[in-house]
Amino acid sequence: MSVHSSVALTETADRQQVLTDYGRGWKRKLAQAAAVLGVVLVASWYVNLLDFDTLAQGVPAIMTLAGESFPPDFSNAANWFSPLIDTLAMSIAGTAIAVSLSLPLTFLAARNTSPHPVVFQLTRVVLNGLRSVPELIMGIIFVAAVGFGALPGVLALGLHSIGMVGKFFAEAIEHVDEAPVEAARAAGATRLQVLFHAVLPQVLPQFADVSIYRWEYNFRASTVMGMVGAGGIGFELMGSLRIMQYQEVLAILLVILLMVTLVDALSGFLRKSFK
Template sequence: MTDVRPRTSRLPVPPNRRRLVAVVAGLVIAVPIVAAHVVAWIETEFALDQLARGLHGMAEFIGDAVPPDLSRSVVEQGLQGCVVTLAIGLLGTTFSIPFSLLLAFLGARTTTRAPLVYQLARAVMSFFRAVPDIVFALIFVTAVGLGPFAGVLAIICHNTGVMAKLWSETMEEVDPGAVEPLRTAGASGSQIAAHVVLPSVVPQFVGLLLYRFDVNVRSSLVLGLVGAGGIGFSINQSISLFRFDEMLTYILMVLVFIIAVDLLSGVVRHRLARP
């Protein structure tokens, strides 16, 4: 008996289009990245051979700095500079809180429904974040003179923009289900913020505040290099006077100082994170 069923011919297996698409997508992403790095290499005049030629000068510089000057006057000046640096970071962080809180409320969709107010608040945040704190320090040095007061004002301005953005994004992550009933009942933005948003985000707010305090203390070191006081000002003076052994002493003190601030803020954040 003959088989009368129609024979089915096997169709050729199509090529693996997924793999081809993945390769093309990888090239589309990789080529611009590589090109950007090539341009950056050229624009920054990155040259390892130039670094190798300069190693002799670096060795002489380190030789002039070692051993550090541990005389009493230098150590006392360094300790005083560390205290001023800590004070700049502390006051700059604390005095920026009310401005950051106001901008965060105005720049969060959870508490602000007016698009114009929201966009204006976001623009102000962007401005304060875009201008580096060292630029603010240079501006305030010309206004109030050399000293830590200019550093405090610079930290206030820059930290207001950064912290307002962090806090506003935290507020926008609040569960909408807790906000909508009050909004439907006709509650204002300030009432929603006071009764729902703030109680939900206080731990995150405090954690971000401690993080910014840590960053601001580091920033105040750099601000001292432009005349805003603190240990950075002492480092700048010792370099200008070619007293590299004093410079090394101040740098070692900065290292201990930063480690202590890191440990302290880490302990506080860890305790806040506990349920």
């Protein structure tokens, strides 16, 4: 057999192997997608999402409620300005608490900056614990502890957000480029100097992005906090619901929608500023 024939056979075998691996990859992805779809269908069936008769029976009630909500009643809109300011202030203060308290925990919760595996695991447990308790439950606890008003809402939003913000910050640190870190260590930098001069400059844009996103979330969550007595526009919404003033409820929801849209636009502007 000539050299050219041997090379041609080798190339053919390589192409066939590539095609075989490609086909196996697609089969594996299809199997994974089918498994995920199966889990979704089972979960949907379990919660009666696929019970179309029950869903169809609920449509008339929804339409009746929607009809009672029109037209929206803005007659008390002047009284909503202060609660909206409370909601905005709650979201800002809660996010500030979360970011400031997350920073020291972040370096302990990242594998590549934590001083010891035990410290890493304990910090992760703390973040998981804070993240696992819904802010609504925290709000009820803080209302019982410090009374009604915006303060319990701020504390609930801040503590719950530490778990999420700390997790995202830690994951950003774990994905930093190790070359600047190794260079700083080779130059004789201390652990603290490595963090400030080799790690932080790489993750500050991600930190800013996560903080702004969390502020968006906290603004929406702060509207719910008012329903447990933590002040804000949610308190007004709950009051209207209790007396079944659905036209006023719709008006408050439209005001909240407007504020969420404005906050989203402002956060988009801030993200571009930090890039």
